[in-house]
Amino acid sequence: MFDNILYQPTLVNILTREISNKLLPQSMLFVGTPFSGKMTSAIEVGRALMCTESADWGCQCRNCQLHRQLEHTSMLILGQGDFLPEIQSALDVYSRFDKVFSKFVVRRAIRKLTIRFHPLLWEGEEAKMKKFRNLLSSVEDYLDQFALEAPRLNDKDLEKTKKGLLEDCQKLSGFVPKSIPVDQIRRIAAWSHQSSNNPKVVIIDKAEQMQDSARNALLKILEEPPHNVFFLLITNQRGSILPTLLSRLRIYNFPERTIEQQKDILMRIFREDSGEYESIKEYFYAWKGLAPGTMKAYALEFRDAIKNDIVDYQLPDLAGRDYFRIFLEELVKTFRQDLHNTADVDFLGFERTLNIVKDSLFSVETLNQNPSLALERLFFNLKEGK
Template sequence: MSESLIQTSLLPWQQTQFQRLQVLQSNNRLAHAWLLAGKPGIGKLAFAQHFARQLLCRKATSHGPCGTCQDCHLFAAGTHPDLQLLQPETRQLKIELIREAIAFAQNTSQRGGAKVIIINPAESMNINAANALLKILEEPPAQTFLLLVSEQPGLLLLTLRSRCQRLDFPSPPAAQALAWLQQQPDADTSAVFHLQLAQGAPLRALALMRAGTEQAFGALIQNLEALANGETTPVQAAKKCEETGIAACIDYQLLGVSGLLAVLQGGVELPVAALTPLLARCNQVAGTGMIRRLHDYYQSLVKARKTAMATNNANPLLMLEALFSEWSRVTAFNRARSS
C-alpha cells in the first residue's frame, strides 16, 4: 500500500557518502554538523533527507531506514516532529526560522530519538542568521544533527564552516547519470541532450527535460543565428528570450558555445544537432580568430551567470541585450566576409 512512498531515496551515485556517515553513526561517532557540498542538481538535498530518515528510524540498518516503523511513516508523511527542513521562500533565510531551529534543537526530542535540522541552501543564511546558528554548533545539544546543504560553501562564514564536517558530492559518472535519467517516468529520447545541457547534473537534467527545454534551446540558437546574420537586433533578440529566463538563456549559450569550441578545436562531434547552422557559420571563417573570440564570449557568459545568480536587482533584459551585442560583434567579421 503506502510502502512505495517510503522506499529509500538514495541516488545510485551516493553510496560512498551514505556508507561513510552510516559507519560513523553505528559507531556513535557521527559529528553533529555536516556540510554537504557539491554543484547544483546532483541530489544533495535528497541525500540529506534520506540520511535524516536514517537517523530518525530506530530500526535502520547499514542498508538504510526500515521503511515500516512509526518514525519512517511520519517521515514519509512529512510530519515527523523531530525533523526541521529550513528553506528560504525567496533568496534569504529569515532569522526567525533560525531562532525556531535553535529552540527546536534545545527542546527534548518528541519521539525520544534523534533530532535533525536540514538547511538548504546554507548560503541563504545572512550573517545574522549564520551567527545565530553558531550557538547550536558551539554547544551542540545531544542527539541533534545539523545537515547544511551548499552549492557554494566558500560563501559561508569561516567560523560556521570550521565547525562542520565536510562531505563532498562530486558529479556522478556520465554513464551512471544517463542510465538513471533514462529510467525516470518522464524520460524520453532527449535524455542525452538534457544531461549535456545540465553539465552532467542528473536532477537538473530531469527538471529541464520535464520543462521541455529542447524547444527553448532551439529558439535561442535561432536567435543567435539571426544575430550572426544581421537579421535581428540585440534588443529584439533579448525581448524574444525574456520568457525563457536569464539563467536558462545563459546556460543554453554556455552549452552552445562550449559545444562549438569543442568541435572547432578538437574535431569532436557536435553535442546537439541544433548547433549545426552556427557551426557552419563558424567554419566559414576558420583561422580568423574565431576560436579566440568564442573563448572571450564564453568568459563573458560565465561572468554574466555569476552576476545573474548573485544579485537581486540585476536587470535580466539589459544583461541579455549586452550579451547579444557582444555576440553580434563576435560574429560581425563573419558577416562582413560572407555577405
Template sequence: MTILPKIAKDIINAYDQKILPNAILLLGEKFSLKKISAIELAKKILKEKNLTNPNLLIFSNLDTIEAKAHLSTNSNKIINKYLEYINTIIFTKCYFSNEKNLKKIEKNINYINSVYYKKEYNTNIKNELIKNIENINKELNHNITVHDVKKIQTWIFSEKEKPKVIYINEIENLSFNVHNSLLKILEEPPLNIYFILAARNKNKIPKTILSRLRVYNFTKPEKLLEIQRFKESFLIDKDITTEEYFASFYKEESKKIKKELIKILNIIKEKKSIFNLEETDFIKDDQSFKIFLNELSINIRKDFLENKININQYLKYTQHLKNIYRYRPYNQNKKLIIENLMLNYEEI
C-alpha cells in the first residue's frame, strides 16, 4: 500500500464525498510527494490499479536522473510502476502533439513497451532502458503548446460519460499563450473532467488561473515518514530520504557534465574547431541543463579569479547566464541556447 501524506488522503476523501472541485493545484517543493499523490488520486477517479488508461493524460518532463534512480532498484514492482508512468507521458505527448521527431523515437518506444510487457529486468536490459529513455528525451519536446491544449479541448468533450484525468506538472513554466488557452478550459470544465495541476512557485501562475483552482499546500514530509515511504518504495534498507537517494545520482550526472563542459571549452579556447553539439550527449533534460549552467558559471568565476578574463568580461557573461536562468523554463531548444552561449564565450 502506498504511503501518502495526510493532505493527499484529505484530497481523496474529498473526492469520495463528492466535494472535490474539477480543477485543483498541488503546490509544494520537490520531494513533497505531489506526484505520488496526483497519481493515486488519478487512479481513484478512474477506478484503476495501473496507469495504463487512455483516459489519463500526464504532461511532464522525463528526468533521466530519475530514470536511473528507479531502474537501479532490485524491485521489479518499482520498475513496472515507473515504466507505466513514463509510458503515459510518452503516450500523452505522441497523441496530443504534432511532434516532428516521433519517427525517430518509434524504436525506443517499442523497446520500452516490449520490456514492460515481458517484465524481465537484468543489468543489460536496465542499461538499454536508460539509453532509450535518454534518446526519447533528446528528440521529444516536452513543452506544452497551444496546439496541445486545443487537442485536449477536443478530447475532453468526447465520451462525456467517462471520467478523465489530466495531470500537468510544473504549470508555472507554461508560456503566456498556453496559460491563456488552458484558462478557457478551466473556466467551465465538463463534470467528468478532473484537472490535477502541480507547481512549485505560486507567484509565477497567472491569477486568472489560480482563481479557478482549489490550492492544496504540500510541505516536505517529516524525515521519519519520508524514510518509511522510501524504504517501502525502493526496498533499500538504509535510513536515507528520497532526496538524499536522488542526490547521489545528480552527483554522478554532474561529474559527466563537467567533463563535457571542459572538453567544449578547451576546443573553443584553443580554437581547434567548431564543436558539434549533435555529438555531445549531456543535454538529457532540464535538470542536466541546469547542472551544465552551474558548471559553466563556476568555470567563468575560476577564469576571472585566475585573471584569464577581466572584470567587464566577467560581468557581461554572468549577466548573460542570469538571463538564461530567469527564462530557462520557457526555452524550448536547449542545444541552440548552448550554441549561443559558446559563441558568446568565444567572443570573450
C-alpha cells in the first residue's frame, strides 16, 4: 500500500494505519506545495479502498488493474490541472525506454486529463459534450497505441503520434472548467447516493477554484456523506479554503521534499539524471519552455522593485495564465523567505500581501482578466501596501 508514494513516510504511515483499521474519514483535504505527491496519494487512497486483496502496488485483483490505469468507474476526478507537461514528459520517457513501465506512465498521464470528461460529470450537457466528443475519441484512439500489450511504435510513427496526441490533449484541456461548476457537484451528489458494490471516491483538484454555488452544494454533501463514499480535496494553500469547508475536512499536510529527494524521484519515474533540475517543479516547467530559475529571478526582481521604489522597473512578460500562476507561486515563496529572515516579523503585513496576491490570481483565473493588466495592478497594490 502506497509503495508509489516516495519520501512522504509520515503521511504514508498515517493513511496506511487509518485504511487498515477502517478509521479513514470520508472527507479529507490534502494540502502542500505543488508536486509534493497530493494527487498521486489521493488516487492511491482510492485504489487501496477498492482493492479486494492486499492493496500492494502489484496487486492483480480486477479493481487494482483498472484503478492503476485510472479506468475504474467508481472514482471521479474533477477540477483544473496542468496536464500537458506531464503528458510531454511521459512521452519522452516512452521514446527513450523500451519498457512496459513507460507505456504505463503515458497512459496514466493522459488518463488524468480524460477522466475529467467522465460521462457522469457532463450528464445532460449535450451541447457542451458535442464540442469535445470527437477530441476525446481521438485521444482515446491514440491511447490504444500505448496499451500495455501493444507493440512498440517505431520512431517515425511515434513522432507522428506524439504530434497529434499533444495537439488533441491541448485542445481537450481547454474544455476542463476553469472553476468547478455547481452542476458537476450536484451530479456527484446524486451518484454518491446510488448503491454500489465498491467504495466510491471523489477527488477534487484545485478545490479553492470552486464556484460559490458549487462550494455550498458540496458543504451539504459533507454534512452527512453517504455510506462508503470518500471525498478527497486537494489544494496548494490551506488559507484559500473557506473555514466552513475546512471544518468538515480532516487535513493532511504534505511537506515539501528535499532537493535530493526530488532529484531521485525525477530519476526513478522520469529517468531524468542530467542534474539540470533542482526540483520536480523546475523539470515540469521546462516543458512549458521555462528555463530553470526563470520565474524565481522574475520574482526576486519584482520584490526588489517594490522594496526599493524602482521607478523604471520593467514588469516581466507573462504570456499566459499558466505562467501567471507560476510567477505568483515564486513570488509568495520569496515573500515567505523574507519573513523567515526578518528579526522583526510583521505577520499582519505578510497576511495582507498574501490576500493581495490571492485576489490577483482570482482576477485572472476566475474573472478572466488579462495577466499583464493584473500584474501591473498587483505591482502597484503591493507598493501601496508595503
